[in-house]
Amino acid sequence: MKRTAKSQWEFGELFPASVTRRVLSVTELTGQIKRLLEQSIGVVWVSGEITNLRAQASGHIYFTVKDASAQLSCVLFRGESQVNRELLADGRKVLIQGQLTVYEPRGQYQLRVTGVEPQGVGALQLAFEQLKQKLNAEGLFAPERKRPLPRFPEAIGVVTSATGAALQDVLHVIQRRNPALRLILAPCRVQGAGAGQEIANAITRLNAWADTQGQEGGRRGIDVILVTRGGGSLEDLWAFNEEVVARAIHQSRLPVVSAVGHEIDFTISDFVADLRAATPSAAAEILTEGAVASRQYLGQVGARMGMMAWDRLEQEKERLSQLTDRLRRAHPRGQLDARWQRLDELRSTLVAQASLGYRDAVIRWQTWQTRWARLRPSHLLTAKRELVVGCRACLHETLRLRFQALQHRHATVAERLRLLSPRAVLARGYSITLDSQSGRVVRSAHQTQAGQELRSVLAEGEVRSRVGGACESRGESTS
Numbered sequence: 001m002k003r004t005a006k007s008q009w010e011f012g013e014l015f016p017a018s019v020t021r022r023v024l025s026v027t028e029l030t031g032q033i034k035r036l037l038e039q040s041i042g043v044v045w046v047s048g049e050i051t052n053l054r055a056q057a058s059g060h061i062y063f064t065v066k067d068a069s070a071q072l073s074c075v076l077f078r079g080e081s082q083v084n085r086e087l088l089a090d091g092r093k094v095l096i097q098g099q100l101t102v103y104e105p106r107g108q109y110q111l112r113v114t115g116v117e118p119q120g121v122g123a124l125q126l127a128f129e130q131l132k133q134k135l136n137a138e139g140l141f142a143p144e145r146k147r148p149l150p151r152f153p154e155a156i157g158v159v160t161s162a163t164g165a166a167l168q169d170v171l172h173v174i175q176r177r178n179p180a181l182r183l184i185l186a187p188c189r190v191q192g193a194g195a196g197q198e199i200a201n202a203i204t205r206l207n208a209w210a211d212t213q214g215q216e217g218g219r220r221g222i223d224v225i226l227v228t229r230g231g232g233s234l235e236d237l238w239a240f241n242e243e244v245v246a247r248a249i250h251q252s253r254l255p256v257v258s259a260v261g262h263e264i265d266f267t268i269s270d271f272v273a274d275l276r277a278a279t280p281s282a283a284a285e286i287l288t289e290g291a292v293a294s295r296q297y298l299g300q301v302g303a304r305m306g307m308m309a310w311d312r313l314e315q316e317k318e319r320l321s322q323l324t325d326r327l328r329r330a331h332p333r334g335q336l337d338a339r340w341q342r343l344d345e346l347r348s349t350l351v352a353q354a355s356l357g358y359r360d361a362v363i364r365w366q367t368w369q370t371r372w373a374r375l376r377p378s379h380l381l382t383a384k385r386e387l388v389v390g391c392r393a394c395l396h397e398t399l400r401l402r403f404q405a406l407q408h409r410h411a412t413v414a415e416r417l418r419l420l421s422p423r424a425v426l427a428r429g430y431s432i433t434l435d436s437q438s439g440r441v442v443r444s445a446h447q448t449q450a451g452q453e454l455r456s457v458l459a460e461g462e463v464r465s466r467v468g469g470a471c472e473s474r475g476e477s478t479s
Contacts (some may be wrong), residue, residue: 023120027104034102037109041100046072046111047119053090061088061242065096065111073110083116086130093119124234131268135243140250141271147255149275151290155182157206157254159199162187166230166259166280173284178291184209184222189239190229196242199227203248205254210254224287225252225270228259229279240267249273283441311424426459433457436464 008464024032048065055061064071074096076083087094091160097115102108118126135141160166162185174181186202189195189446191364213221229240239245240260249256249272258273259280270276277283308396373379418424422432433442448467456463 023164025109030104030107032101033109034104037102043097043099043114044111046096046098047093048072048096048399049091049093051090052356053088061085063088065094068237071338073103073108074113075103075110076116080114083113085116087118087126092126092232094368097120123150124238124241128234128268131241131243131246132271135246135272137267140246147254147274149255149257149287150223152278152294153181153287153290155184156287157186157210157222157225159186159188159206159227160229160280161201164190164229166228169230169280170226170228170284173281174288177285177288181288181291191232191239196245198250199239200242200244203227203245203252207253224255224257225230226257226259226283226287227273228283229261231262231265237261237265237267240269242268244271245269255408257283257287284452422457426457429459431456431458431463437453 039255046065048067048071051064051066051071052064061074061076063074065074066072076085076088076118095117096111096113097117098111098113101110101112103110139145158167158170160170167185171183174183184206186206188198188202192197203225206222210222227240227245229237231237237260240258245267249258249269255274257275257276257277257322258267258269258284259278260269265279266276275286277286309403426432432441434455434457435442436455440447441455442448449468452467454465454467456465
């Protein structure tokens with residue numbers, strides 16, 4: 001019996017029966033990895049920058065935390081109510097507390113977030129912005145609640161450190177500009193833990209002391225409160241960014257001036273206060289501006305009073321001159337003189353008008369006379385007669401001249417005719433030979449024939465002749 005060879009791909013040879021295998025499904029493997037991560041790592045703190053933040057309609061928030069080399073998926077479920085969700089924003093560096101786990105449907109490990117804190121200086125800046133937005137929403141920064149400062153304060157309450165440079169700056173400016181101004185110092189710490197509460201307590205104490213002094217002395221013991229300190233970092237100035245200080249300034253019955261840090265520094269107290277000054281020295285100058293301006297005004301009062309007196313004197317002189325002119329114009333003699341002058345003018349005008357009227361009347365009379373004289377029949381007949389005589393003389397002269405011209409023309413034409421007449425030629429010795437029968441002029445001997453009778457016309461008389469045979473001529477004289 002022939003034995004059939006086995007294929008090398010049979011599982012019996014590849015996986016001997018003696019070797020046992022444990023095959024896991026994907027779900028089982030993912031579950032083991034999840035339990036391993038949760039048990040071995042558990043709750044951790046992770047620092048990084050938030051990116052790809054997505055808030056779902058379900059209330060869950062998904063985002064990624066990354067650093068320069070890696071990234072981690074994170075999820076904040078809706079049930080984690082103790083987590084400050086306002087700290088989550090793209091690009092923000094945070095510290096995140098959570099439990100490392102695996103999202104089984106994707107096989108992706110992720111951090112289930114249970115706590116969020118801002119990281120480093122960014123945390124202070126974030127807290128500053130959050131408190132600023134909160135107080136602004138409550139109306140603590142509203143311009144309409146800002147109170148005006150007294151123009152001439154007599155006493156100022158100062159909230160600052162007793163050993164700080166800010167107090168020395170304020171004292172130096174006040175001593176130079178208004179030494180009579182009283183300062184009531186409420187010393188407190190302006191930096192470190194608990195400083196914000198001390199600042200708030202100092203503001204409250206100054207308000208209470210001012211009320212007490214007002215009840216005892218009949219007036220306020222303090223006119224305005226100055227909250228101040230010198231410059232520093234954000235951490236150094238943080239006491240003035242605390243909510244307790246903002247609430248104390250808002251509740252103060254006295255106007256509050258905030259002068260914290262340098263010109264570029266802004267704190268929450270600056271926004272809540274009735275006035276913000278760039279520096280402590282600037283605040284002192286603002287509070288003493290009224291006294292300085294008044295002192296300058298008083299220094300100029302003498303010169304201004306002299307100028308006002310001189311101006312008043314000039315005004316009164318001008319007024320007196322105007323009254324004198326008015327009196328002069330209103331005096332009866334002046335009015336009478338004006339009336340007399342007016343009467344003279346009217347008399348002159350009347351005489352001139354009468355003379356002018358008489359002259360116009362004479363001219364009109366003469367004009368009418370001339371026109372009447374021209375229109376009388378005798379004058380018209382005389383004028384017509386003179387016209388006829390003139391026309392007759394003109395006609396005679398014209399006819400005489402015309403006759404003379406015609407005579408001259410006739411003589412000229414007669415002379416021209418005389419000169420052109422054949423008889424004038426005959427008078428010079430010439431004659432005209434004519435054929436006696438036809439009367440034709442014989443101009444050539446060839447026009448004659450033998451025996452032809454000719455007639456020669458002379459200047460005086462005629463000569464008759466007959467042509468001979470040999471062209472000889474003989475003639476007879478006839479008269």
